[in-house]
Amino acid sequence: MKLFRTSIVLPLAAAAIAITPAIGSDIPIGTYEGGGRACTGRLSITAKTLSWHTSFSRCDRLPYDFANLGDNKGVITYLFHLKHSQPGCLYRSVELHRRTAPDGSTTWEAVGYLTREDQEAKRLDQALACPVVH
Numbered sequence: 001m002k003l004f005r006t007s008i009v010l011p012l013a014a015a016a017i018a019i020t021p022a023i024g025s026d027i028p029i030g031t032y033e034g035g036g037r038a039c040t041g042r043l044s045i046t047a048k049t050l051s052w053h054t055s056f057s058r059c060d061r062l063p064y065d066f067a068n069l070g071d072n073k074g075v076i077t078y079l080f081h082l083k084h085s086q087p088g089c090l091y092r093s094v095e096l097h098r099r100t101a102p103d104g105s106t107t108w109e110a111v112g113y114l115t116r117e118d119q120e121a122k123r124l125d126q127a128l129a130c131p132v133v134h
Contacts, residue, residue, distance in 0.1 A: 026068050028078050028096055032108060032132035039130030043096075043110050050080050050094060052112065054128065059089035075099050081116060090128075093119035108132045 032043040034054065041054040049061040062082045069077040078096040085092065091112035099107045112128045113119035119127075 034130040057090040
């Protein structure tokens with residue numbers, strides 16, 4: 001019986017760790033500027049809230065759950081699941097990608113997903129991907 005409880009509790013604990021409240025030093029806090037027709041605007045990340053204003057969406061100071069999804073072939077992905085919706089805000093999940101080139105230069109991209117399910121399935125046809133400058 002003890003083995004059975006452990007086999008249930010450990011995966012649940014691991015899942016709880018995967019998306020944690022915004023605590024920690026690896027959150028990419030700061031302001032990111034975007035340009036272009038759909039991406040003109042500003043993404044601002046604090047230790048507790050995310051704001052992203054673009055031509056077609058306005059998300060103001062929304063609390064989030066954060067996860068660092070790690071490095072995949074030189075791209076570090078940070079994930080922000082917004083804790084609630086807001087009128088005028090199209091997105092429920094935002095990924096921030098950081099690419100570091102061999103010469104040491106860094107580029108950033110913000111991707112807004114309409115739903116958490118779209119983010120989990122990586123449905124880019126239902127997302128807004130914007131190059132941003134930190």
